[in-house]
Amino acid sequence: MxxxxxxxxxxxxxxxxxxxxxxxxxxxxxxxxxxxxxxxxxxxxxxxxxxxxxxxxxxxxxxxxxxxxxxxxxxxxxxxxxxxxxxxxxxxxxxxxxxxxxxxxxxxxxxxxxxxxxxxxxxxxxxxxxxxxxxxxxxxxxxxxxxxxxxxxxxxxxxxxxxxxxxxxxxxxxxxxxxxxxxxxxxxxxxxxxxxxxxxxxxxxxxxxxxxxxxxxxxxxxxxRAAAAAAQPDDxxxxxxxxAIPRKKDGLTKRIVACLDVRSNDAGDLVVTKGESYDVREKATTSGASSSSGGDVRNLGKPVDLALRYYLSGADEVTFLNITSFRSSALRDQPMLRMTELAAASIFVPLTIGGGIKDTVDPDGTGRSAKEVAEAYFRAGADKVSIGSEAVSAVEGLLASLPEGEYDPAKAPKTALTGGTGIEQISRNYGAQAVVVSIDPRRVYLSEGEEVPAAHAWSLVSSAEGQRWWYACTTKGGRETRDVDVVQLARGVELLGAGELLVNSIDADGQGKGFDRDLIELVRRYTSVPVIASSGAGKAAHFEEIFSPAPRREGWKQGSVEAALAAGIFHRGEVAIDEVKEACEGAGLVVRREHD
Ligand code: 1PR
Structure with missing residues (x-):
């Protein structure tokens, strides 16, 4: 036995x-x-x-x-x-x-x-x-x-x-x-x-x-058989x-991640949805003309069915994000737990679950720590959890501990690391590699002559066309903008124990125009944990671009990232995972190919 x-x-x-x-x-x-x-x-x-x-x-x-x-x-x-x-x-x-x-x-x-x-x-x-x-x-x-x-x-x-x-x-x-x-x-x-x-x-x-x-x-x-094999002298x-001699390059591949934004639709079924700039509803039509959003939640398929398809076609990782987690307690969110169990039964690549990984209170008053919530997902078969809104609050805590004029949360005094945040607790118990922080930044454009706030100067970007903006972090899927910039968030969560950063962009999400390279390079420059570039992929060449080291500003680190994620193009069947890998291989990048 x-x-x-x-x-x-x-x-x-x-x-x-x-x-x-x-x-x-x-x-x-x-x-x-x-x-x-x-x-x-x-x-x-x-x-x-x-x-x-x-x-x-x-x-x-x-x-x-x-x-x-x-x-x-x-x-x-x-x-x-x-x-x-x-x-x-x-x-x-x-x-x-x-x-x-x-x-x-x-x-x-x-x-x-x-x-x-x-x-x-x-x-x-x-x-x-x-x-x-x-x-x-x-x-x-x-x-x-x-x-x-x-x-x-x-x-x-x-x-x-x-x-x-x-x-x-x-x-x-x-x-x-x-x-x-x-x-x-x-x-x-x-x-x-x-x-x-x-x-x-x-x-x-x-x-x-x-x-x-x-x-x-x-x-x-x-x-x-094993003993005989071991004994062969010419083996x-x-x-x-x-x-023992190292080769010029190691064999670590660039990872292609398929992401499924999941929520209940108006009929109460758990569906994969996808929007543009985080708006996942169909455009409402009034007397035949399309107006602002407000229609039904877009339904692109069943979460486990789609995820299985991506696994079989070579996705290196699959991420599920519960995008309405701010409404209810994750532990009571049985559909997500059950969905994780079902996915883990047939998908044999790493699974990340995000949305609602935070301290919650059950209706009977029982407190559930973020660690307990994460544990429930790990038990269900998740390999990593992804934390969004709570990460912003945790970094705000670090910023509050800084002396006047200091804006870098990585310089927070030891006493600010209380060990009480979800990131710290999950990282300590399950390892940093199990904690992804999902960042939802939005560009804040500056008008001519307007100064960037001193605290956020390091996230300032100027385009060749003369536009200037910085990146503010949001919570609750972009519903609230907070006074924390993307660099502060990335550095703060790294200090707290995050092992990976999922860098989304509300501006680029669903646009298909490519990843926001300025944003990704900014995060890469100021942090050293692996980065997953997200939002905006529209064709295979966009992956190749974001993986290619092409520093655009003096002193910036190489722009390449460890992984890149897409949602819409995969769901709509516009680009196959294999196509993405082919394009990357063509550019001399190492990727994993799934065999038949
Ligand atoms: O805050 O810890 O409960 O986590 C909530 C999670 O849900 C966060 O990770 C947040 O990014 C996500 N989320 C919340 N609302 C939305 C929404 O779309 N309305 N989705 C949302 C974020 C962004 C990406 C997307 C890429 C690629 N989705 O995950 O998949 O932008 O899309 P594309 O390739 O089609 O451009 P918490």
Whole structure:
């Protein structure tokens, strides 16, 4: 029987879903004795190294787990489930790993790249036996076959710590390596009955399902096949020393995100809608002539059906935003939770849920913290939550703590970090990578001779045509404009623990004229967490443009972003995700292709 070891650290629903999807049944490990009954064991390992190892020890799993591994029965570890196999981690000094494999887990160097390493990257097989674990070694020769094999080597990673590949130390366990920046590290290991991946197969589309399937198909009990593969002396595809040499460029791809703005329509059904500049109602018609908005909510389809379509056609991530969240409490918003569960059952790429992630009070008076609300979505299968309006309030809190004349929330005194905001709480408990902040800025144009307010001078933009504007943040889907500019918001939430910024634009939304490059470059310049460019995509070339590094002002950081999101063009079938990826590839960018 296959067992899944969940020691209670977080969301393992997606893994359970993918195993069921592949037609396998499993039991949860409920007691250390269950490990004696298991003929196969999967350890997803969510959370942090120290927390995982401490939980294993305090719950009495550490020794039975080592005995299980020593018995030769198949073990598969994912992420922390892989890191736990090593001796120790700099994430938790003094806490011993299981020491089944040699080496120490250490943090990525964040000097020249963003940490965590988040997104799709290439796992490069280093031994022939990788093939048996679903990692294609070669496509068989032809160009199409090679392309197909390559599409099966991209996986979803999200981690800040890794085991650097050491050709001597890891010559008997390395199965694949991955390069982030100029660091080459172990992305899959296999030694005898032990197999583990740093990436998340359950979030890696069909390529990930192939890896899981390959392992699930291995015979249970002591595995002769795996042991035989490990023993082959000529198994290396290239010498370990060569494999350790970093290439010119790493394999991290640009991510294409499909976004679904969700709300109940006037009939009460949850639908995907899409507007222009956040107005999602059809233009009302009076006596045949179209007038201002006020008609029905535009209905572009059912959320899970559309999302599934995007997943199957190669979206790297799917985001659902509950755009009427300001009206009701998210925890009682069962349709969104149920929708998340349904989506997570059939979509195996990262899912982000936004809208209403904030402190709420149930009708019976029970208070629900933003963390509890987020937890409900993580349990339902979300990988990240996105926070909009509450992020603005949190940054206003930081700004209020600054001395007169200081406008940078990143300089807020330590005492201003109360730990009480939703961003801080969710980030602390689930990691920064699980917290996206969705920014809804609007341009504030300045008339001739008008001065930009001193506090917002850094978000001032002047166009070649002589127009000047700055970006004010809004809440409640653009209904309220606040005295916080986009740079203040971005810097403030980064300090509070946000791991990613979704940068929308009310002006560009639904216009199809391209992303607001000034806005995106502004946020990029002043922050270092990954940025998702959003709003305004009208054709495939717009993605290529926003990903291309073309700094327009002296001293500005390269304008390229990690991900770009679109809604309208995908919903209306005007541009296919594949077309976007083709255009990006044509421009020399690395993208992930979903295979058939
Ligand atoms: O404030 O934490 O409850 O979150 C509410 C969330 O709902 C925010 O993320 C906010 O951006 C979103 N939202 C609120 N009202 C609207 C609306 O449209 N009326 N949608 C709305 C925002 C913007 C993008 C859109 C892109 C791409 N949608 O997500 O998908 O602009 O569109 P395009 O490619 O068609 O141009 P809280």
């Amino acid at each position: 296959l067992y899944l070891l969940d020691y209670g650290a977080g969301n393992v629903r997606s893994l359970a879903n993918s195993i069921r999807k592949l037609g396998y049944d499993f039991e949860w490990v409920r007691h250390p004795d269950d490990l004696k009954k298991a003929s196969k064991l999967l350890f997803p390992g969510v959370g942090a190294f120290g927390q995982a190892l401490t939980s294993l020890r305090t719950q009495g799993y550490a020794e039975p787990l080592k005995e299980y591994i020593a018995s030769g029965r198949p073990y598969m570890g994912i992420c922390i489930g892989m890191q736990a196999l090593f001796e120790s981690s700099s994430e938790a000094p003094g806490i011993q790993g299981l020491a089944v494999l040699p080496g120490r887990v250490e943090r990525f160097d964040s000097e020249k790249k963003t940490v965590p390493h988040m997104g799709w990257n290439r796992a490069r097989p280093v031994r022939k036996s990788a093939e048996a674990y679903g990692l294609p070694v070669s496509g068989g020769g032809g160009e199409a076959e090679e392309e197909h094999a390559e599409s099966r080597r991209h996986f979803y990673f999200v981690h800040s710590y890794r085991v650097a590949f050491d050709p001597q130390l890891h010559s008997s366990c390395a199965l694949s390596t991955t390069q982030y920046g100029n660091e080459v590290y172990l992305s899959a290991v296999q030694q005898g009955n032990v197999f583990a991946t740093q990436f998340h197969p359950e979030k890696s589309g069909r390529a990930g399902l192939d890896v899981l399937r390959a392992w699930l198909e291995l015979p249970g009990g002591p595995s002769e 290396w595809l290239l010498s370990p020393t060569q494999a």
